[in-house]
Amino acid sequence: MAMLADKFTHLFREEHRKIRDTLLKLIQAFQERDKARILILINQATTYKGLHFRYEEEALYPYLIGIFAEEYIEKLLRVHDRSIGKTIKLIELAGKESITDDDIAKAIRFIRTELSHVSECDGLSIMTEILSEEKIKWILETRDRSIKEGLNLIDWAYQVRNRPAVFTD
Numbered sequence: 001m002a003m004l005a006d007k008f009t010h011l012f013r014e015e016h017r018k019i020r021d022t023l024l025k026l027i028q029a030f031q032e033r034d035k036a037r038i039l040i041l042i043n044q045a046t047t048y049k050g051l052h053f054r055y056e057e058e059a060l061y062p063y064l065i066g067i068f069a070e071e072y073i074e075k076l077l078r079v080h081d082r083s084i085g086k087t088i089k090l091i092e093l094a095g096k097e098s099i100t101d102d103d104i105a106k107a108i109r110f111i112r113t114e115l116s117h118v119s120e121c122d123g124l125s126i127m128t129e130i131l132s133e134e135k136i137k138w139i140l141e142t143r144d145r146s147i148k149e150g151l152n153l154i155d156w157a158y159q160v161r162n163r164p165a166v167f168t169d
């Protein structure tokens with residue numbers, strides 16, 4: 001069981017690393033107003049987040065309800081709602097003819113918020129350690145399916161997910 005929990009912790013951290021590094025590069029691309037790179041990196045982040053959020057919501061979060069209060073799980077879901085809404089706005093912003101200083105400041109503020117969620121989320125693996133082998137197996141299988149189906153954040157949000165995105169500034 002420890003082995004499976006360790007495997008999960010390792011994979012989970014690897015995904016967070018990939019998301020972290022993409023977000024950091026995205027901040028840099030905005031600072032440099034490198035539009036081509038901004039678009040590539042947003043695309044990459046949107047893919048990584050889609051695969052990751054999906055199995056978190058479909059398998060991981062439900063198992064955490066018995067550990068955390070339900071309100072906390074709701075809070076985690078709301079973080080995703082906002083992340084989806086803001087990502088949609090970010091894509092719009094990046095597609096604009098000319099990006100203003102204000103746009104850049106806004107984009108970087110959002111990306112830094114996302115970074116704080118990356119580190120907060122990574123801490124959840126301290127709790128998955130105490131789940132049964134069967135539950136960890138299910139989380140890993142759900143993860144595999146999410147990767148195989150390959151829906152990015154936006155496609156998953158519109159085609160599969162059962163909660164509305166939240167658009168805030």
Ligand SMILES: [Fe+2]
Binds near residue numbers: 016052056118121122
């Ligand atoms: Fe996460």
